[in-house]
Amino acid sequence: MKSETIRKRRGISSLFLISLITIYSSLFSDAHALDIKRSVLSNGLTVLYVERHNLPIVMVSLLVKASPLDESPDKAGLANLTAELLTEGTGKRKAMEISEEIEFIGASLGASTSEDFTLVSLSVLKKDVERGFEIFSDVVVNPTFPDEEIRRNKELIKGSLKQSEEEPSFVAAKAFKNAVYGDLPYGRLVRGSVETIDRITKEDIVRFHAGFYRPNNAVLSVVGDLTEDELSTLIKKFLSPWQRGDVIKRGSVEKPQNKKRTLLIDKELTQANIIIGHAGIRRENPDYYAVSVMNYILGGGGFSSRLMQTVRDEMGLAYDIHSFFAPNKEGGLFEVGVQTKNESSKTVISEIYTQMNRIKKDKVSDQELEDAKAYLTGSFPRKLDTNRKIADFLVAIEFYELGLDYVDKYPQYIRAVTGDDVLRVAGKYLDTLGVVTVVVGKQSKISLDNQ
């Protein structure tokens, strides 16, 4: 039964409050309703809050719209470096004092940047929430970016880039992104490169922080053992000094042209690491749900997917084979990834083509369609089964503008997908003629003629 109620309430603090909406989700029975409260503070910060007293913990996520989409190619890695440096010194704390204080209360605090945004996360015990929230606010609002810490972090990131080169999956993914998106933001590593990191100055970082780390450019979620009054007090005390600012509008990313290419990278390996794919779809594309069903059947559905059934179960040629669409704000990727012994590369690649062409040409069976829809709808509650997952989910639905009733809407969107929809989106978004193929492995044992 659907039991959605939308009501306005007095909450957090009337000083900050602009709107407050409560949603009960029908996916959960009433006893498990996910009661999301949303408000926008006078400084522009959107706050999403779910009160849950089942455990004495509080999970906080802050999404800041600051990512490689906001940096220039010659300074790639600026968003990530800025995020890394948040916890490395503030007006009142040195880097080591921040980790010492956080670790003493058994909490964790960190920031990480991905394609579309930066996420600052705090996990803290209820009894230490005031201390934790104060440090969290301090690193977001008052970081000082000391020269010494900038130097240190640059060296660590450059070292980590070097170390990543020994992971075949990293080498393949890096080459693949770059082949599809070139020098556009989604074609670069979030961490940047040795050359671009060296170009970043302290001034760049300070300017980046001042430009993008603004309450009106961020979304905060708080989930856990905290009452509305307690949250209101914390926010008033620690985040009200955070000043609204003018934020530079993001440019849009043009869709790259798919062009058939093959990249072979020679490494002393027993297995070939293979990625086949091309540009994908944006998160807000209305076909996202039909694409999800189609991809589940092709290679997203774990042991149930066609690729897993043929390449692993029938042929015994891989431990893992999967396909996915990575739908980002401004574009996306579609890829099939697999590892197989060097000698089997050609057979596996040919099977991937066969399966892509098959799902483009023939309608999927009713059984496959029903199984896929049953999984996608039935597994949805598991995406929200911990406080941490709920906190991260809340900021994402706000960022991708999915609506507070998304928990209710998602199963409806999936149930509406038909076999014809699957055939149509496979035809539209899978492009066997424009694929990029990356093979990292021992090339003397891999022969890919006729590909």
Place this chain on the structure above:
Amino acid sequence: MPSSLRADVKEYTLDNGLKVLISEDHKVPLATFQIWYRVGSRNEKSGTSGLSHLLEHMMFKGTPRYGSKEFSRIVQKNGGMDNAYTTTDHTTYFQTMASDRIGISIDLESDRMTNLIMDPKETMAERAVVMEERRLRTEDDPQNALFENAIATAMKEHPYRRPVLGWMSDIAAIQRDDLYAYYKKYYAPNNAFVVIVGDVNPEEVMKKIKAAFGQIKGSEIQKSHIAQESQQDGEKRVSLKKEAELPYILIAYHTPSVPHEDSYGLEVLSTILSGGKSSRLYKSLVYEKKLALNAGADYSGMYLDPFLFFLWGTPAPGKDVAELEKMIYAEIEAIKSFPPSEQEVQKAKNQIEASFVFGQDSLYMQAMEIGRFELLGGWKLKDTYLDGIRKVTPEDVSRVAQKYFSEENRTVGILIPQKVRGEQ
């Protein structure tokens, strides 16, 4: 003890010896079902490594009632997720689903506990899959390959010396009938236990479990001899040359496991050395001296037999691995000579305790925790364990460091990068 940390488990045992542990948690309408078999690579003999793990794969390959691949299909179309993993000490299968569908887990798991077909052709195809898994996880991963080498060097008698995945030539030699005999020997209700955590009513669940598992006969599990590791009396060193970007060092010391009285001090020691950016190894080697890209310690007392305490590090580009080794020893000598401060010990205890509380956020993690302690002697050991941690003093930390971190007791593994690379 805070109430959130007190284990609240209902315990039942069927006539055939199957133990069932149920913990109610009604925060979400889901439940996780886990079945733990007391068999892992620890039970394998030389020449047959990898049996437990290949058997885990074959458990998804069908019974007369549910054909090959049906298992996961049924779970997935019910919105659930399922998987399994094998360790040195146990093999665990799990599903998480809407709690009103827990009957599906019970039905499927009771069926495959005893009715596996293990079709010969499918067994050979799956053996090839496992060989691909080994290439992926070990052969082509230089750090994992070093771990495997160092463990096999440190342990000369105990089966922990063999990898859970198995040696490549052993996997290639596994025959269907050997695997089937292994299944019949170890998969029985009296060699397993079930853990359920979630939005369930224990009485109702037990009715279903009795109906499904009740008629399976217990079998006589012969306790076969497992070699015990003798004391190591001198340093061992092993090196591995492989294509890699940076060297890597791994130092392993023989240490006891829970519930040995020293295991609590070792856990606190490990956290002091490696629990976050304010811990000793990171602070000294990465932050202050800029000698390492990363460095840490890894100790788990959650083994049936004594295993190893690891220290590891990657030298920063341009830094010498020998220098890093020396500085790791300097940190060890410091903690052997001077007990850490009360504050430092309290920080480690807070971190360990908080990680238990955060673990309760997930039904799966709660079930894992109950299972791990049950395996070691009983789920109530969790309380003993946390009490043990709370009692550790700064002097205890120094004492266990002195006792186990000796040159005679250590094995050192070093990865030496080889460069062979081109682009076509």
